[in-house]
Amino acid sequence: MTEVCIVAEDDAALPDDLYAYETAYRALATYDPTYPWTNALVVETMSLGTAVSLLNDLDWYLSRVSRDAFVRDPSVSEREWLSRPLARELRDGDADPEEAVNRLRVYGVDDGRxxxxTMVLRGDAQEGAYERSEYDDTVVVRVTREEFH
Known part of the structure; x- marks a missing residue:
């Protein structure tokens, strides 16, 4: 299963703020969200294409209540997430999932959030954990060259 993660803006409360919009509520109604972090919700979809389509359907709402949205597809990586633009490129065949990816956005996990x-350039371009010792854990999101700034 491919997962979609939506990270709330600092002043938003997921799912309440997202579900307040009827169209967003209907788009998410068929999914069973989980909350692995207190400021994020995750839903499982059938494929990378379905995940990208869901995020496209929610775009207007995400721009109002989310800080970020990303996708994890097991055919690409079991541990690392893909930014929304990178997931779209992979779905459209404009990127190669086998290509070593070394441009990352690394989130710290602090008190469950x-x-x-932080943008990080991975030196060896190998998949794996990237540690930021000041945090309990990290979440690694691969990003496109254009996103890396």
Whole structure:
């Protein structure tokens, strides 16, 4: 299963703020959300294409209540997430999932929340954990060259 993660803005409360919009509520009604972090919700979809389509359907709402949205597809990586633009490129065949990816946005996990996203250039371009010792854990999101700034 491919997962979609939506990270709330600092002043938003997911799912309440997202579900307040009827169209967003209907788009998410068929999914069973989980909350692995207090400021994020995750839903499982059938494929990378379905995940990208869901995020496209929610775009207007996400721009109002979310800080970020990303996708994890097991055919690409079991541990690392893909930014929304990278997931779209993979779905459209404009990127190669086998290509070593070394541009990352790394979130710290602090007190159960995703915090402090930092752009990191991974030196060896190998998949794996990237540690930020000041945090309990990290969440690694691969990003496109254009996103890396």
């Amino acid at each position: 995703l915090v402090d996203p």
